[in-house]
Amino acid sequence: MTSWKIVARASKAQVEGALARQELAFDWPPAITLSAHEAAPDTPDEWVLEAWLAEKPRAADKRLVGGLFDEGPPELVAEKVPDEDWVTLSQQSVQPVLAGAFHVHTPDHPPLAKRGVRDFEIPASQAFGTGHHETTAGCLAMLTEIKRRGVRVRNLADIGSGTGLLAFAALDLWPSASAIASDNDPVCEDIVGYNAVRNAVPLGTGAGELAIVTAEGTDHSAIRRRAPFDLVIANILALPLIDLAPDFALACAGRGHVVLSGLLVSQEAQVRAAYRRAGFRLALRLTHGDWSILWLRKRR
Known part of the structure; x- marks a missing residue:
């Protein structure tokens, strides 16, 4: 053709x-x-x-x-x-990515099949959230580090989920957690569902399962009903992250965790200031190229 x-x-x-x-x-x-x-x-x-x-x-x-x-x-x-x-x-043209405990590849590349590394197959035609952008790869590395440090997660939310990859990764790290993925684009519900089936990620509302909704930020009854969350993940952009700081503070449990990405290093100070005002403190920061990935913890 x-x-x-x-x-x-x-x-x-x-x-x-x-x-x-x-x-x-x-x-x-x-x-x-x-x-x-x-x-x-x-x-x-x-x-x-x-x-x-x-x-x-x-x-x-x-x-x-x-x-x-x-x-x-x-x-x-x-x-x-x-x-x-x-x-x-x-x-x-999109090569596989190894980030943290995860190997992300397209259908045109084989899985790594390595002990201790989880393979996820995500079509590159879905563009963002495939693990190939430094913000997504950075989140995979950050989630792996959070797990390595002994953090326990029973209830998590992936806001602005895109392909669902970060929610899949979090469920792999905390397999007994309940999880919900949301995006403001209704097309993402089908994309996340398709990718979940492709990668054997259980769908549903129970422990170890992923629910999928369409929402602007946390504005959905299913998200409000399931809050507070031990972990909120948001790989979006700096300005939406700043706007969402008060909402994430409400959605996050005391001493809960937030992972933020999609912000440039030059925008980090503004984002951190917004979350400091909302009651969060910095636990760890990573940089991938020009991008920052932040792990924040809510004060009790």
């Missing part, structure tokens, strides 16, 4: 920012699939963003992709890719 792609070369931070903005675009057309990779091993800060399409891109398609860049779009080049499965091509 003849297909096309729109190619943009930019800095690593710009491409990561573009991927994050695409994740928040609830009306993003499913016919356009994004992937990203280093331009070359010897230029780690130069990245390539590729937007894959089944037909020749229109001017509107280029504007849509260009609009993901906040500092003005780089040059966008349309390239014809003949006689190939464009979905497979887009996924093959």
Whole structure:
């Protein structure tokens, strides 16, 4: 099948920012699939963003992709890719990720099958929350460290879940916990459900099971009913995280834990100040590239 792609070369931070903005675009057309990779091993800060399409891109398609860049779009080049499965091509460009106790791969790559490492298969066509963005990989590493330090979790929530990966990982670390995953995009309910079945994650409302809802932040009766949570995970963006600080304080149990990601290192001070005002203190911070991952604990 003849297909096309729109190619943009930019800095690593710009491409990561573009991927994050695409994740928040609830009306993003499913016919356009994004992937990203280093331009070359010897230029780690130069990245390539590729937007894959089944037909020749229109001017509107280029504007849509260009609009993901906040500092003005780089040059966008349309390239014809003949006689190939464009979905497979887009996924093959995404290499497996090993983060913390987890190995995340697309269907085009085999599981690691290594003792002590849990394999998760997440299609790269779902773009964000696949483990390949540094914010998601950082959360996997942080959750692994929290478990290593002996934290017990009986009730958890993954807010802005995307693919469901972080909720899956948390349930793997705390298999007897009750879990709920939410996202403001209703499409994510089907995506999380599909990925849960694919990865043998039990669905339901009981211990060791994952419930799925569509919600803005914590604004859902099922979330309020299940609160307070021992652990709240949110891999979103800095401004929504700041806005959600009071809501997370209400949803989190005394001495409960919050893992935040999706914020740049340059935005960390603002986010930490908002959560300090909401009654949280810093337990640990990690950085992955230009991104911060925060583990905060609520004061009693």
